[in-house]
Amino acid sequence: MLTVILQQGINGIVVGSLYVLVALGLTLIYGVLVQINFAHADIVTLGAFVAYFVTHLLSGNYLAGIAVALIVGGALGWLLNAAIFAPLRDRGNELLPLIATIGVSIMLQNAMLVTLGPIPYAFDTPYSNHVIRFGGIFFTVQNLLIIVVSTITIGLLYAFMKFTFIGKALRAVSQDRETAGLMGINPNHVIMLTFIIASALAGMSGAMLGPVLVLTPFAGTSVIVKAFAIVIIGGFGNVEGTIIAGLIVGLIESYTTQFLDPGLIDIVVFALLLLTLAVRPTGLIAERREENV
Amino acid sequence: MSSPATAGSPVSATASTILSSRRFWLVAAAIAIGVLPMIFSDSYWRTNLIVCAVNVLLAIGLDFVLGYAGQLNLGQSAFSGIGAYASTLLITRLGVPFWIAFACGVLLAGLAGMVLSIFAVRLRGHYLAIASLGFAVITYQVLLNWISLTQGPLGIYGIAPPPPLAIPGLPTIAFSNLPNLFYLTGGFALLTYILLDQLVRSPIGETLTAIREDEVSAASLGVNCQKWKVFAFAVSSAVAGAGGCFYASFVGTLVPDAFFVTESFSILAMVIVGGMGTLIGPVLGAILLTVLPELLRGVGDLRLIVYGASVTLVVLFMPGGIVQAVRLITAHLRRRFAGMPADIKP
Numbered sequence: 012m013l014t015v016i017l018q019q020g021i022n023g024i025v026v027g028s029l030y031v032l033v034a035l036g037l038t039l040i041y042g043v044l045v046q047i048n049f050a051h052a053d054i055v056t057l058g059a060f061v062a063y064f065v066t067h068l069l070s071g072n073y074l075a076g077i078a079v080a081l082i083v084g085g086a087l088g089w090l091l092n093a094a095i096f097a098p099l100r101d102r103g104n105e106l107l108p109l110i111a112t113i114g115v116s117i118m119l120q121n122a123m124l125v126t127l128g129p130i131p132y133a134f135d136t137p138y139s140n141h142v143i144r145f146g147g148i149f150f151t152v153q154n155l156l157i158i159v160v161s162t163i164t165i166g167l168l169y170a171f172m173k174f175t176f177i178g179k180a181l182r183a184v185s186q187d188r189e190t191a192g193l194m195g196i197n198p199n200h201v202i203m204l205t206f207i208i209a210s211a212l213a214g215m216s217g218a219m220l221g222p223v224l225v226l227t228p229f230a231g232t233s234v235i236v237k238a239f240a241i242v243i244i245g246g247f248g249n250v251e252g253t254i255i256a257g258l259i260v261g262l263i264e265s266y267t268t269q270f271l272d273p274g275l276i277d278i279v280v281f282a283l284l285l286l287t288l289a290v291r292p293t294g295l296i297a298e299r300r301e302e303n304v
Numbered sequence: 305m306s307s308p309a310t311a312g313s314p315v316s317a318t319a320s321t322i323l324s325s326r327r328f329w330l331v332a333a334a335i336a337i338g339v340l341p342m343i344f345s346d347s348y349w350r351t352n353l354i355v356c357a358v359n360v361l362l363a364i365g366l367d368f369v370l371g372y373a374g375q376l377n378l379g380q381s382a383f384s385g386i387g388a389y390a391s392t393l394l395i396t397r398l399g400v401p402f403w404i405a406f407a408c409g410v411l412l413a414g415l416a417g418m419v420l421s422i423f424a425v426r427l428r429g430h431y432l433a434i435a436s437l438g439f440a441v442i443t444y445q446v447l448l449n450w451i452s453l454t455q456g457p458l459g460i461y462g463i464a465p466p467p468p469l470a471i472p473g474l475p476t477i478a479f480s481n482l483p484n485l486f487y488l489t490g491g492f493a494l495l496t497y498i499l500l501d502q503l504v505r506s507p508i509g510e511t512l513t514a515i516r517e518d519e520v521s522a523a524s525l526g527v528n529c530q531k532w533k534v535f536a537f538a539v540s541s542a543v544a545g546a547g548g549c550f551y552a553s554f555v556g557t558l559v560p561d562a563f564f565v566t567e568s569f570s571i572l573a574m575v576i577v578g579g580m581g582t583l584i585g586p587v588l589g590a591i592l593l594t595v596l597p598e599l600l601r602g603v604g605d606l607r608l609i610v611y612g613a614s615v616t617l618v619v620l621f622m623p624g625g626i627v628q629a630v631r632l633i634t635a636h637l638r639r640r641f642a643g644m645p646a647d648i649k650p
Binding site for chain 2: 047095098099102104105106107109110111112113114115116117118119120121122125232236239240242243272274275277278281284285288289292
C-alpha cells in the first residue's frame with residue numbers, strides 16, 4: 012500500500028511539474044499584461060508534435076526534439092504577441108485579446124487536424140523503456156529527465172526573475188506598467204520577452220508531455236484546462252502559488268486515477284477551483300493585488 | 305421654395321421612419337419565420353432552419369452577457385446540455401409533461417449559471433470566463449461518465465417531439481412535422497429576442513452597460529455590480545438551456561459530444577462575427593455561420609479553420625462584426641448621395 016502511494020506520488024510530481032511549466036507561462040503573461048493567451052494550449056500541442064517529428068527524423072535524439080520544440084514555441088509566442096496582443100492592447104476591452112486567441116486556437120487545432128489526422132500518435136522516447144527500480148518503486152529515465160529538466164528550468168526562471176536586470180524589469184512591469192516605463196524600462200520589450208519565455212516553456216513542456224498524453228491535435232486542451240485551474244488555485248500572476256498548485260493538481264490526478272476513477276480527475280480539480288474561488292479567491296498564497304479583488 | 309425638392313423629403317422621411325421602427329422589423333421577422341418553411345420545401349433545408357433558430361437562441365443568450373454586461377460565458381455548451389438532458393430525462397424517466405420539463409430544464413440551466421457565477425464574479429476580469437470554461441469541460445465529463453443517468457457515449461435515442469398543441473376552437477397543431485417545429489423554435493427565438501431587446505433598453509440594460517464600461521464607476525454610483533453580473537450570466541445560461549431543450553426534442557437523440565466545449569466556441573464565433581453589443585448582430589452571425597458551412601459542404605474540415613480565422617480577423621479589424629460593417633457602408637453611401645438634389649435645401 013505504501014509503495015502504491017509513493018509510486019503514485021512520483022507519477023503525480025512528474026506530471027505536476029510539467030503542468031507547472033505550462034501554467035507558469037500563463038501566469039507570467041497575466042502578470043505583465045493582465046491577459047490570457049488561449050492559444051497557449053496549442054503551443055503545448057505543437058511542441059509535442061515538433062518533438063515527435065524531430066526525434067523521428069534524427070533517429071531517436073529526443074533531447075534535440077525538446078530543444079527544437081522550445082525554439083518553435085518561443086517563435087510562436089513572439090508572433091502571437093506581435094500579431095494579436097500588441098495591436099489590441101490599447102482597445103480598452105479586456106476580453107478582445109482572449110476572444111482573438113480563442114479564434115487562433117480553433118484555427119491551429121483544426122489545421123493540425125487536417126494535416127496530422129485524429130488518430131493518436133504513439134510517442135516513445137528512447138528513455139521511456141529504461142526503468143530504474145528503487146525498492147518497490149519504479150520510475151523510468153524519462154520521468155527522471157522530466158523532473159530534472161523542469162526543476163532546472165523553474166530554478167533558472169526563478170533566478171532570472173530575482174537577480175537579473177531584465178527579470179527585475181519584468182517584475183516591475185507586472186507591478187505597474189506606467190511607472191516602470193517612467194523608470195526607463197520599455198514595457199513593449201518586456202512584454203515581448205515575456206511572451207517568448209512563456210511560449211518557449213509551453214513548447215518545451217509539450218515536448219515532454221507528448222509521451223504521457225494521448226497525442227492528438229486536441230491534446231493541449233486537456234492540459235490547458237488544468238493549467239487554468241492551477242493558475243486560479245495558485246493565484247493569478249503568483250509564481251510560487253502556481254508551482255505549489257501545479258504539484259497539487261498533479262498529485263490529485265495520479266491519486267484520483269489510482270483510488271477513484273480517471274474520469275473524475277477534471278471534476279475533482281474543478282471542485283478545488285470552485286473551493287478556492289469561494290474561500291481564498293486570490294489563490295493559495297494571497298498576494299497584495301487589490302486591483303483583482 | 306422649389307416644389308420637387310420639398311415634395312421628396314416627407315416621403316423619404318416616412319420611409320426612413322418605417323425602416324428604423326422596431327415594430328416594422330419585428331413584423332417582418334415574424335413574416336419571414338412564417339414564409340421560410342414554404343420556400344424551403346425539402347427536409348434538409350427545413351432541418352437547417354431549425355438548427356438556425358436554435359443557434360440564434362444560443363447566440364443572443366451569449367450576447368446578452370458578453371455584449372451588454374461585458375462578461376464572457378464559455379459554458380453555453382454545458383448550459384444547453386443541462387437543459388437538454390434535464391428536460392429529456394424528466395420526460396422519459398418520470399413521464400413529466402413536455403412543457404413542465406421544458407421549464408425545469410430552463411430553470412436548472414439558469415440556476416447552474418447563477419451558482420457558478422456567484423463563485424466567480426467576486427473577482428474582476430477573466431475569472432468568469434475560465435470558471436465557465438472549466439464548467440463546460442466538467443459537464444461534458446459528467447454527461448460522458450454518469451452512465452446510469454445519461455447512458456454515457458451510447459446516448460439517449462427516440463426522444464419524442466413536443467406533444468401536439470390543442471387550442472380550443474383551432475385545429476390541433478402537431479409538432480411531428482418540420483415546418484411546425486420550426487414555427488415553434490423560430491417563434492420562441494423571436495419571443496426571446498423581443499424580451500431581451502426590452503431588457504437591454506430598460507434601466508437594467510443601462511446598468512449592465514455601465515458595468516461593462518467601467519465597473520468601478522458603476523459601483524461608486526451605488527450599482528451592485530456582482531448582483532447584476534450574476535443576473536446577466538444566469539439569463540444567458542437559461543436561454544442556452546431553452547436552446548438545448550429544443551435541440552433534444554427536434555434531433556431526437558442526445559449524445560455528450562453534442563455539448564463539447566467546441567460548441568461554446570462556435571456560438572462565440574457567431575456572436576463575434578455578427579457583432580457583439582447589438583442583438584441583431586448575433587442573429588445575423590448565427591444564420592450566416594449555420595448556413596454558410598452547409599453551402600460549403602465540400603470544404604469539410606476547413607469549416608472550423610474558417611470559423612477560427614473569422615473570429616480572429618473580426619476582432620482585429622472589425623470588432624463590431626457584420627453590424628459595424630453595414631453601418632460603415634450605409635454611412636458611406638449616405639455621404640456619397642448627400643449631394644443629391646432631393647436633399648438640397650432651398
